[in-house]
Amino acid sequence: MIHFRQVTLRRGTRALFEEASFSLFRGERAGIVGANGAGKSSLFSLITGELHADAGEVQVPASQVLACVAQEVPPDPRPACEFVLDGDAPLRAAEGELHAADASGDGARIGLAHAHFDTAGGWTARSRAATLMAGLGFSPADQAKPVDAFSGGWRVRLALAQALMCPSDILLLDEPTNHLDLDAVLWLEAWLLAYQGTLLVIAHDREFLDRVATRIISLEHGKVTAYSGNYSAFEDQRSAQLAQQQSLYERQQRQVQHLESFIARFKAQATKARQAQSRVKMLERMQRIAPAHVDSEFSFEFRVPAKLPRPLLTLDKASAGYGERIVVGNVTLDLAPGDRIGLLGRNGAGKSTLTRVLAGVQPLLAGRRSLAQDTVIGYFAQHTLEMLDGEQHAVWHLRKKGGAALAQETEEAQRTFLGTFGFRGDRVFEPVEPFSGGEKARLALAILVSHRPNLLLLDEPTNHLDLEMRHALAMALQDFEGAMVVVSHDRHLLRLVTDQLWLVDSGRATPFDGDLDDYADWLRAVPVAAVTNTEPPTSLADATPRTESTEQRQQRKRMEAERRQQLAPLRQAVNRAEQGLEQAATDTRRLETLLADETLYQPARKGDLTRLLAEQTALKQRLTALENTWLEASEHLEQAQSAH
Numbered sequence: 001m002i003h004f005r006q007v008t009l010r011r012g013t014r015a016l017f018e019e020a021s022f023s024l025f026r027g028e029r030a031g032i033v034g035a036n037g038a039g040k041s042s043l044f045s046l047i048t049g050e051l052h053a054d055a056g057e058v059q060v061p062a063s064q065v066l067a068c069v070a071q072e073v074p075p076d077p078r079p080a081c082e083f084v085l086d087g088d089a090p091l092r093a094a095e096g097e098l099h100a101a102d103a104s105g106d107g108a109r110i111g112l113a114h115a116h117f118d119t120a121g122g123w124t125a126r127s128r129a130a131t132l133m134a135g136l137g138f139s140p141a142d143q144a145k146p147v148d149a150f151s152g153g154w155r156v157r158l159a160l161a162q163a164l165m166c167p168s169d170i171l172l173l174d175e176p177t178n179h180l181d182l183d184a185v186l187w188l189e190a191w192l193l194a195y196q197g198t199l200l201v202i203a204h205d206r207e208f209l210d211r212v213a214t215r216i217i218s219l220e221h222g223k224v225t226a227y228s229g230n231y232s233a234f235e236d237q238r239s240a241q242l243a244q245q246q247s248l249y250e251r252q253q254r255q256v257q258h259l260e261s262f263i264a265r266f267k268a269q270a271t272k273a274r275q276a277q278s279r280v281k282m283l284e285r286m287q288r289i290a291p292a293h294v295d296s297e298f299s300f301e302f303r304v305p306a307k308l309p310r311p312l313l314t315l316d317k318a319s320a321g322y323g324e325r326i327v328v329g330n331v332t333l334d335l336a337p338g339d340r341i342g343l344l345g346r347n348g349a350g351k352s353t354l355t356r357v358l359a360g361v362q363p364l365l366a367g368r369r370s371l372a373q374d375t376v377i378g379y380f381a382q383h384t385l386e387m388l389d390g391e392q393h394a395v396w397h398l399r400k401k402g403g404a405a406l407a408q409e410t411e412e413a414q415r416t417f418l419g420t421f422g423f424r425g426d427r428v429f430e431p432v433e434p435f436s437g438g439e440k441a442r443l444a445l446a447i448l449v450s451h452r453p454n455l456l457l458l459d460e461p462t463n464h465l466d467l468e469m470r471h472a473l474a475m476a477l478q479d480f481e482g483a484m485v486v487v488s489h490d491r492h493l494l495r496l497v498t499d500q501l502w503l504v505d506s507g508r509a510t511p512f513d514g515d516l517d518d519y520a521d522w523l524r525a526v527p528v529a530a531v532t533n534t535e536p537p538t539s540l541a542d543a544t545p546r547t548e549s550t551e552q553r554q555q556r557k558r559m560e561a562e563r564r565q566q567l568a569p570l571r572q573a574v575n576r577a578e579q580g581l582e583q584a585a586t587d588t589r590r591l592e593t594l595l596a597d598e599t600l601y602q603p604a605r606k607g608d609l610t611r612l613l614a615e616q617t618a619l620k621q622r623l624t625a626l627e628n629t630w631l632e633a634s635e636h637l638e639q640a641q642s643a644h
Helices: 040-048 080-085 089-104 107-119 125-135 140-144 152-165 182-194 206-212 231-266 273-285 351-359 382-387 394-401 411-419 425-429 437-450 467-478 491-497 516-525 528-533 550-595 603-643
Strands: 002-011 014-024 029-034 055-059 066-068 170-174 198-202 215-220 223-228 313-322 325-335 340-344 366-371 377-380 455-459 483-487 500-505 508-511
Touching (some): 014 215, 029 040, 029 231, 066 152, 080 152, 125 140, 125 182, 152 170, 152 182, 206 231, 206 491, 313 351, 325 366, 325 508, 340 351, 377 437, 382 437, 394 411, 411 425, 467 491, 550 603
Parallel strands (some): 029 215, 455 483
Antiparallel strands (some): 002 055, 313 325, 313 366, 500 508
16 A cells, blocks of 8 residues: 655755655555654655655555545635535535536436445535534534634534545644644544544554554654554554663663773783774774664653642632633532642543633633632643743743743753753844744743742643643643633643543533543543533523433443443453563563574574574464454454444
């Protein structure tokens, strides 16, 4: 389907990657990972034909229909649904043919045009487009709105829906989860799992990659390496390789030291000069194995807050919205040091509204918000990036918008601080305007951290951040001593840093009894229509929570228990397969260590070498079988969850 053979791609004089070779076949789903600037988007451009390789060959069959997400959505007064339908080129061609046939009045031509229209799925096209838009968070009313009426983030969703509308053989998605809420991410996962073509997706959401990808294509240090399995499998394989690489490197360094010591001792002695010279040549010929660079370039921490009052913030029967319309009402919440809350809820349910209320940037319509005197709020939202001054540099932002203590530090201290967020050298004095979205997000986080907050309010903080920066953020949040409230579609982040989940739904915010898997089940059990028809309170008088009857609550709990009981054996099968893969990975690392022993290749140990090589072959077969078992078990579990 797609073949890369010894492909080298350069940007100016720098090689993005060299001698890349891999193949992808129909039905495979490849996750493309690598640091920003490694060449992930350029790899996509090679496949689409926008770029040409400097060396090697990229083969994509001309007969294959390729779909990708438009980078920009130009102004368009047409309804959003019509924009999405543009993604289906055969449908649009059939529509044009039908209009022309009708205008001609030729009965035979009209009949043929209707047949082509039917073959193109014309009668169900608008229903399919509506389903795509609903899955990505658009309401029925949004379908008729002009494209011009949507903000940038929603236009990105429209472009994604248009790409999914295309009846493609190859689908390229570049960061599709950005600008999506968790419910839309879950819907997109299910759609992609049912996709029959070849998928290549650039993503920095590791749980999304775990669920969607069957291959990982890693771009690192100018090399492209293909791995089998999902992202977790890739991490295991890469860790084993790095461990072996480090072992080989350390062994080689011992050899180098021995040779250099011999040369230093004997090069001046006539009797040893020839031997010393031969060792000099050996050093020159020896292939230098680079040390394993496993440390991320990002490593920061939240400074210990100056004070930790208790409680930090209180909401008492708080209601907020716009005009007289209540979006979220009657919320009572105390936030104390150590609280770690993740907000869940469908798009538009009021998660961001509640976060703005907590931050104090949106006034209450009713109730009370109390803030302790020593509370320092660190608030991150999408508009935070828009508040950066494009003409100024990172050091200026730290001095003007950062915490008072750090703003008064020396320039060296400020540059050291910015370095932990990936801004080094002259980069700290370059204007912010041309920065990528990820760089701007990192700068905004640096400013936030500099204030030494004791209450963090984070609304989609991982948008634009790559995997390494997301990992650094998660590690820093784990050690944070204050309280935090997080809205994020990144489930890995939520699992790592939160221990309470609240559900914002139907105008209320209440603790959610379950985990993220239970939330996914809840989304499937409660159709979008049911949520849409459950109107939030429209006035302050209606802001009193509705309660289930005892019979309704018992029935709901019984259904949830039955669903968990039905899914339990399938989850156990997945867990057993994962445990088997972990054990196989451990055995692989053990074998690689043994095979790295140079004494093993001496004639006297031929029997040991034969035994270990046979064990390695058997282990590879076992690993393949385990991967197939895991894939089958995962598919059965996903099908069962979808059925609910």
